Amino acid sequence: xxxxxxxxIGAGLAGQRAALAAAEQGxxxxxxxxxxxxxxxxxxxQGGINAALNPEDTWExxxxxxxxxxxxxxxxxxxxxxxxxxxxEILHLEHxxxxxxxxxxxxxxxRAFGGASAARTYYVADITGQAIMHVLYEQLMKYxxxxxxxxxxxxxxxxxxxxxxxxxAVTRNxxxxxxxxxxxxxxxxxxxxxxxxxxxxxxxxxxxxDGISMAYRVGAKLMDMEMIQYHPTxxxxxxxxxxEGARGEGAHLLNAKGERFMxxxxxxxxxxxxxxxxxxxxxxxxDEGRGFPDGTVELDITVVPKKRIHEALREIxxxxxxxxxxxxxxxxxxxxxxxHYTMGGxxxxxxxxxxxxxxxxxxxxxxxxxxGGNRLGANSLLDTLIFGRRSGVDAAAxxxxxxxxxxxxxxxxxxxxxIEAIAGREKGSGRRISEIKLELxxxxxxxxxxxxxxxxxxEALNTVRRLKEEADSAYIDDQGSVFNQDMLAAIxxxxxxxxxxxxxxxxxxxxxxxxxxxxxxxxxRNDAEWLKHIDxxxxxxxxxxxxxxxxxxxxxxxxxxx
Amino acid sequence: MAEYTLKVRRYQPExxxxxxxxxxxxxLEPSLSVLDGLLQAKDRDDGSLSVRCSCRAAICxxxxxxxxxxxxxxxxxxxxxxxxxxxxxxxxxxxxxIEPMGNMPVIKDLITDMESTHWEKIxxxxxxxxxxxxxxxxxxxxxxxxxxxxxxxxxxxxxGSCVSACLSMEADPDFVGPAALAKAYRFVGDPRDxxxxxxxxxxxxDPHGIYDCTHCFSCVDACPKGxxxxxxxxxxRRRAGEExxxxxxxxxxxxxxxxxxIEKKGTLDESALLQESFVPGIKGKLMPGKRAIKxxxxxxxxAIRGFRTGKMRSLKVIPGLHHKLPDGAQDEVKAxxxxxxxxxxxxxxxxxxxxxxxxxxKEAT
Numbered sequence: 001x002x003x004x005x006x007x008x009i010g011a012g013l014a015g016q017r018a019a020l021a022a023a024e025q026g027x028x029x030x031x032x033x034x035x036x037x038x039x040x041x042x043x044x045x046q047g048g049i050n051a052a053l054n055p056e057d058t059w060e061x062x063x064x065x066x067x068x069x070x071x072x073x074x075x076x077x078x079x080x081x082x083x084x085x086x087x088x089e090i091l092h093l094e095h096x097x098x099x100x101x102x103x104x105x106x107x108x109x110x111r112a113f114g115g116a117s118a119a120r121t122y123y124v125a126d127i128t129g130q131a132i133m134h135v136l137y138e139q140l141m142k143y144x145x146x147x148x149x150x151x152x153x154x155x156x157x158x159x160x161x162x163x164x165x166x167x168x169a170v171t172r173n174x175x176x177x178x179x180x181x182x183x184x185x186x187x188x189x190x191x192x193x194x195x196x197x198x199x200x201x202x203x204x205x206x207x208x209x210d211g212i213s214m215a216y217r218v219g220a221k222l223m224d225m226e227m228i229q230y231h232p233t234x235x236x237x238x239x240x241x242x243x244e245g246a247r248g249e250g251a252h253l254l255n256a257k258g259e260r261f262m263x264x265x266x267x268x269x270x271x272x273x274x275x276x277x278x279x280x281x282x283x284x285x286x287d288e289g290r291g292f293p294d295g296t297v298e299l300d301i302t303v304v305p306k307k308r309i310h311e312a313l314r315e316i317x318x319x320x321x322x323x324x325x326x327x328x329x330x331x332x333x334x335x336x337x338x339x340h341y342t343m344g345g346x347x348x349x350x351x352x353x354x355x356x357x358x359x360x361x362x363x364x365x366x367x368x369x370x371x372g373g374n375r376l377g378a379n380s381l382l383d384t385l386i387f388g389r390r391s392g393v394d395a396a397a398x399x400x401x402x403x404x405x406x407x408x409x410x411x412x413x414x415x416x417x418x419i420e421a422i423a424g425r426e427k428g429s430g431r432r433i434s435e436i437k438l439e440l441x442x443x444x445x446x447x448x449x450x451x452x453x454x455x456x457x458x459e460a461l462n463t464v465r466r467l468k469e470e471a472d473s474a475y476i477d478d479q480g481s482v483f484n485q486d487m488l489a490a491i492x493x494x495x496x497x498x499x500x501x502x503x504x505x506x507x508x509x510x511x512x513x514x515x516x517x518x519x520x521x522x523x524x525r526n527d528a529e530w531l532k533h534i535d536x537x538x539x540x541x542x543x544x545x546x547x548x549x550x551x552x553x554x555x556x557x558x559x560x561x562x
Numbered sequence: 563m564a565e566y567t568l569k570v571r572r573y574q575p576e577x578x579x580x581x582x583x584x585x586x587x588x589x590l591e592p593s594l595s596v597l598d599g600l601l602q603a604k605d606r607d608d609g610s611l612s613v614r615c616s617c618r619a620a621i622c623x624x625x626x627x628x629x630x631x632x633x634x635x636x637x638x639x640x641x642x643x644x645x646x647x648x649x650x651x652x653x654x655x656x657x658x659x660i661e662p663m664g665n666m667p668v669i670k671d672l673i674t675d676m677e678s679t680h681w682e683k684i685x686x687x688x689x690x691x692x693x694x695x696x697x698x699x700x701x702x703x704x705x706x707x708x709x710x711x712x713x714x715x716x717x718x719x720x721x722g723s724c725v726s727a728c729l730s731m732e733a734d735p736d737f738v739g740p741a742a743l744a745k746a747y748r749f750v751g752d753p754r755d756x757x758x759x760x761x762x763x764x765x766x767x768d769p770h771g772i773y774d775c776t777h778c779f780s781c782v783d784a785c786p787k788g789x790x791x792x793x794x795x796x797x798x799r800r801r802a803g804e805e806x807x808x809x810x811x812x813x814x815x816x817x818x819x820x821x822x823x824i825e826k827k828g829t830l831d832e833s834a835l836l837q838e839s840f841v842p843g844i845k846g847k848l849m850p851g852k853r854a855i856k857x858x859x860x861x862x863x864x865a866i867r868g869f870r871t872g873k874m875r876s877l878k879v880i881p882g883l884h885h886k887l888p889d890g891a892q893d894e895v896k897a898x899x900x901x902x903x904x905x906x907x908x909x910x911x912x913x914x915x916x917x918x919x920x921x922x923x924k925e926a927t
Contacts, residue, residue: 100709432606
């Protein structure tokens with residue numbers, strides 16, 4: 001039985017950072033990921049990472065922007081931790097070798113970003129996530145004797161001992177299909193968000209909410225699952241992301257009449273208001289007939305100097321050319337709001353601890369909550385690194401204190417028989433996995449998107465519950481052991497349906513409009529009744545609802561204007 | 563919507579059979595990708611069709627493959643264009659041919675073993691920063707251009723397309739290769755790294771190192787991210803030459819021999835090449851040196867083949883008889899040299915805007 005003090009599941013930024021931090025504490029670490037680590041979705045974070053590192057800037061200012069951006073649903077103690085530790089983390093990354101943009105003096109330079117009162121976004125062209133992740137992977141190669149890497153291993157379930165503590169995980173080696181039970185004194189889930197539940201989405205195909213679902217199935221609490229961010233600038237059809245950096249560099253949003261419509265919605269911050277505000281503005285323009293016939297508005301990057309576009313938005317030049325056939329230096333590009341980020345997730349404290357002892361979560365899979373109802377651009381990379389590190393350190397401390405217990409073979413056998421059952425379903429006996437996934441994605445994008453109402457969410461929930469039944473008989477083609485992606489897709493579909501059900505239940509429950517949750521039937525924010533988190537826990541008939549307080553330290557809720 | 567046929571090189575390791583071809587008919591917009599086409603075939607027809615993929619937007623580097631023989635990313639190749647390319651190659655009505663990447667063992671269908679090839683080579687170049695002493699309290703202060711320069715290598719997504727396309731690696735599987743050497747430049751060009759000389763020495767001494775590249779440009783063509791691995795290899799060579807690093811194959815002198823001969827004569831005087839490579843200058847002409855003689859003898863069969871096939875003309879090998887360029891042409895060659903010399907220290911143009919934009923604007927006016 002592979003045994004580690006700390007087992008990290010997921011190897012994007014949060015997972016890699018957690019593994020390195022735990023290893024620094026001198027414990028044995030395993031890092032397991034269903035794809036090679038550098039394929040992880042942290043790659044897609046283009047714009048940058050926020051920190052109040054400039055002497056004129058303050059962490060309090062960063063924290064206030066984040067609190068305001070969250071529509072006051074973020075927990076202020078957690079936000080304080082994140083913003084206070086941000087500058088040191090940036091310097092740490094710089095020392096490891098991240099090729100951050102420099103100003104003329106050769107010092108770290110910044111760019112402006114949405115919802116921020118100062119230019120505090122540090123960046124590497126528009127490949128910031130990729131650059132940081134590849135540098136962390138360099139460190140993992142350097143410390144290969146301290147962190148054992150299990151690349152292309154898929155996790156199917158968490159192991160819980162008789163005291164209710166997490167003591168390992170059941171995995172499948174993708175390369176040969178063998179099942180392995182891992183033993184660990186602490187398990188850190190760092191397996192990202194659930195964007196694939198929606199179609200289209202900016203998220204990669206691997207973002208299927210695995211960690212959220214696995215934690216939910218062993219009784220961990222989920223929080224704020226209704227808070228799903230729609231990014232204001234995604235390509236119509238394919239859903240690809242155009243970085244907020246484009247607007248940070250000065251790009252304009254225009255409707256079909258050529259009007260800079262943000263004047264009507266956020267006269268001060270204009271295109272750089274919070275993402276939820278900009279997405280709603282765009283959707284309103286489109287819904288009221290001022291968009292283009294294909295349901296889009298335009299992002300005009302041509303107003304940014306050409307040299308600056310090539311310097312700072314290089315990836316977007318390629319995305320425009322390759323995926324939309326548009327030269328963004330010469331003409332506007334059609335965009336619309338699209339599914340982008342899971343603000344909710346597994347409920348944790350500031351050290352990544354979940355409600356299940358021994359189980360940690362960090363990054364997009366987790367809900368600390370630093371993003372509340374709406375995440376600010378360039379705060380997600382920061383979240384992964386700060387809470388990845390803190391989880392790694394705390395998990396290592398736990399591992400040093402306890403003996404841990406051996407996971408029961410029963411959970412392994414259970415998972416084996418589930419997999420055999422999937423393989424054994426007769427071809428043609430039910431629907432194809434891909435059909436169910438498609439119906440799920442389009443349903444969620446129709447009803448649980450920028451604007452929501454009770455009837456729509458209820459319809460989505462009904463559909464999700466029907467799909468859950470259908471998934472139980474969905475068949476696969478591949479009967480092999482080696483790289484059986486068909487089998488993995490079947491398991492992932494189960495994860496996605498759990499995520500979808502929780503989001504629908506939570507969105508139905510929150511009868512107000514806050515952050516990314518905009519209910520047309522309850523269009524106002526209602527602090528008196530709803531300044532609270534919605535927690536979900538698995539019950540016999542689906543998610544059971546409870547509430548928890550929002551932690552307020554120094555910023556009392558006030559009206560949000562940009 | 564348009565219909566396309568994908569002819570996929572398949573291999574199912576558990577079937578007990580060798581690789582085979584299978585055709586899939588798909589229907590999608592021409593602007594969608596070859597990967598979209600493969601995923602449609604997988605979703606609708608055969609879930610066992612295996613391909614690594616994740617982001618669909620050319621950032622994760624999972625879906626390296628050969629499309630109509632050209633290495634690249636499935637997600638970055640538009641299916642309509644791939645269809646046209648297939649027709650150009652073979653006449654009309656031909657399927658888009660899709661194969662796993664080259665220079666790597668195949669595991670299943672389009673999935674290759676990158677660990678034993680690509681990643682092994684990446685680890686060969688000590689792929690992490692080796693700074694000197696303790697880091698400063700704040701950030702390292704470095705030239706802004708130097709960060710942009712190495713960001714071109716950082717733009718590498720480790721997809722393996724360049725490795726798949728590399729002709730030198732096909733001939734010498736031990737060649738460190740384009741991806742790993744581009745990664746090496748990321749550290750050699752990084753002013754924060756304290757071991758650049760050691761790195762260059764290491765890669766120059768390795769017979770499969772920086773002088774094993776043959777300038778074929780295949781990696782530059784294949785790279786979906788504009789990393790231009792060969793350019794990075796050339797940067798490593800230049801740096802090694804400037805540092806005066808000797809290498810067992812005399813790779814640097816060999817390169818300089820080309821440079822000097824062309825500068826002087828305008829075309830390649832092959833009779834002077836070997837001696838110039840091993841003992842440069844007049845000294846080499848008088849006393850060619852043991853190594854040069856040995857190499858000359860070793861290359862005799864090649865030379866004889868050259869005569870037979872007419873690639874080499876007899877007079878050309880006689881020292882001193884090499885023809886010169888017509889009047890004035892040599893001055894043009896010299897002008898090119900002067901330009902190259904003036905731009906010698908140019909950083910990577912990861913930022914392509916400035917140079918690229920000028921001619922376009924002139925055209926417009």
